Amino acid sequence: MQADLILDCQNQHGEGVLWNALDQKVWWTDIEGCALWSYEPATAKSQCHSMSERVCCFAPRKNGGLIIAYADRVVLLDLLGGDETLVCEFEAGNPETRLNDGRTDRQGRLVVGGMNEVSGAPNSSVISIDENLGVTEVIHGVSCANSTCFSADGKTMYFADTPEREIVAYDYDGSTGSLSNRQELASFANEPGLPDGSCVDADGGVWNAEWEGRRVVRIAPNGTIDTIIEMPVWKPTCCAFGGPELDTLYITTSRLLSDDAALAAEPLSGGLFAVKPGFKGVEDSPFNG
Numbered sequence: 001m002q003a004d005l006i007l008d009c010q011n012q013h014g015e016g017v018l019w020n021a022l023d024q025k026v027w028w029t030d031i032e033g034c035a036l037w038s039y040e041p042a043t044a045k046s047q048c049h050s051m052s053e054r055v056c057c058f059a060p061r062k063n064g065g066l067i068i069a070y071a072d073r074v075v076l077l078d079l080l081g082g083d084e085t086l087v088c089e090f091e092a093g094n095p096e097t098r099l100n101d102g103r104t105d106r107q108g109r110l111v112v113g114g115m116n117e118v119s120g121a122p123n124s125s126v127i128s129i130d131e132n133l134g135v136t137e138v139i140h141g142v143s144c145a146n147s148t149c150f151s152a153d154g155k156t157m158y159f160a161d162t163p164e165r166e167i168v169a170y171d172y173d174g175s176t177g178s179l180s181n182r183q184e185l186a187s188f189a190n191e192p193g194l195p196d197g198s199c200v201d202a203d204g205g206v207w208n209a210e211w212e213g214r215r216v217v218r219i220a221p222n223g224t225i226d227t228i229i230e231m232p233v234w235k236p237t238c239c240a241f242g243g244p245e246l247d248t249l250y251i252t253t254s255r256l257l258s259d260d261a262a263l264a265a266e267p268l269s270g271g272l273f274a275v276k277p278g279f280k281g282v283e284d285s286p287f288n289g
Contacts, residue, residue, distance in 0.1 A: 002230040003216070003251055003273035007039055007046050011270040014252030015197065016101070019242030020060045021283050026242045028252050028272070029055040036079070039250075039272060041243050049079060057102040057112050062286040067129070069112045071098035074129060076289075088135045090114060090127070097124040101146045101197055101238075106154030107174050108288025111138065113145020113159075120144070120163065128177045131288040138179050147198035147208060152282045158185065158206050160195040167195050167208060167219065186219045197238025197252075201279040209236035209251060216251055218277070227277060233269045234262065241281020249281075250274050 012032035020027050026039045036049040036058070057069040061076065067087070068077045074087040091097045096119055102112025108131060114124035126139035126148070139145075139159070147160035147167050157172040157179060165188040170179040185206065188195050193213015198206055204221040216239050218227035235254040242250050255263060255270040263269055 001228070001275055001277060002232070003249075003275040005232075005268050005271050006250070006274045007272040008268065009037060009046065009048070009270065009272055010255065011035075011037070011252065011272075013237070013254045013256040014270060014272065015237045015254070016055075016057050017197070017238045017240045017250050017252045017272075018059065018103070018284055019240055019246070019250070019281070020286075022060055022286065024244065026240070026250050026272070027058075027060075028238070028250075029058060030270075031056055032256060037272075041248070054098075056099040057110075059102075059104050059110055059284070059287045062108060062288050067110055067287045067289070069099040069102060069110075074099070074110075074112070087129060087133050088127075091124065094123065096121070100144065101148055103148050103150065103199075104285050104287055105150050105157070105172070105174065105177065106285055107177075108285045109177050110287050111148055111157070111177075113139065113142055113148060115142070115144040122161070126159070129287075129289065130177065133289050136177065138177065146196050147206075149198045149200050149206065151200060151204065152202055158198055158200070160198070160208075162194050162196065162211070165189050165191075165194060167198065167206065184223075186223045186225070191217075191225075193236075196236065199240045199249075199281060201241065201281055202246075203279060205279065207239050207249065209239050211235060211237065216249070218279070227279075229275055229277060231273065233266045233271070233273075234258065235269065236273075240284075241279075246281040246283060247276055247279070248274050249277050249279075
C-alpha cells in the first residue's frame with residue numbers, strides 16, 4: 001500500500017498528529033514552523049494557527065482548549081483567546097533538552113518525553129501529567145523520546161528512545177500511571193528507518209512512522225512487521241487513525257535537514273498523507289485536567 005497526499009502543507013517538521021473527536025478534525029504540529037494545523041475530512045478544509053514558539057506535543061482538553069508542550073514547559077492554552085496557564089517547566093537546568101513526543105493515556109493523563117537536541121546524550125526524561133496537574137517522572141536517561149501510545153485496554157504503554165532502534169512495551173497501571181516490566185516489542189536494527197511517532201489499532205497492532213525510512217509499518221502483537229505503507233517522501237514522523245470510522249491512517253512528514261536537492265526530488269515532503277489500511281484505530285482520550 002502507498003499513502004496519498006491529503007494536504008500539501010509543506011511543514012518544516014510536521015509531528016504529533018491526532019484525531020480530535022470533539023471537533024472531528026485531524027490536528028498536528030509543525031514544530032520548527034511554529035504552527036498548529038487542523039484538517040476537517042468532511043469538508044477537506046484546513047487551518048493553520050501561527051504560534052509564538054515551537055509546539056512539540058499537544059492534546060485537546062476535555063473541558064475545552066489544549067494542553068501544550070512547548071520546548072521548555074507545559075501549559076494549558078485557550079487557542080482562540082490566547083490565555084495560558086503554566087503547568088510545569090521542563091528540565092530548566094539542562095539547556096540542551098526539549099520536550100518532544102507524547103500522547104494521553106486512557107485515563108486522560110498526558111505522558112510526554114524529552115530529547116537532547118544538541119549532543120544526543122541520554123540525559124532527558126519522560127513525565128506524566130495528571131488531571132490535578134501533578135507531574136511525575138516515569139522514565140529517565142532518555143536521548144529522544146518517541147512512539148508513546150497506549151493499548152486499547154490501557155494496560156500497555158509503548159515507547160521508543162529513537163537511537164536505540166527498538167520499540168518497547170511497559171506494563172502500565174492506569175490507576176497510578178506507573179510503569180513496570182519493560183520488554184522489547186520490536187527491533188528496528190534491520191529496518192531502513194528509525195522509530196518515530198506511533199499509534200495503535202483496535203486489533204492490538206502498533207503503527208510506527210519510520211524516520212528517514214520512507215514508510216510506516218504495523219507491528220503485530222507478536223512483534224513482527226505484518227503491514228507496510230510506502231511513503232513517497234523520506235521522513236515520515238507520526239501517524240494516527242482518524243475519520244468518523246477511525247479507519248483512515250493520517251501521517252505527518254518533515255522537511256527538516258533536507259537540502260535543496262532532496263526537496264527538489266521529493267517536493268511533497270512536509271505534507272499530510274493518508275491511507276485506509278484495512279484496520280481501525282482507537283480514539284485517544286482528551287486530557288482530563
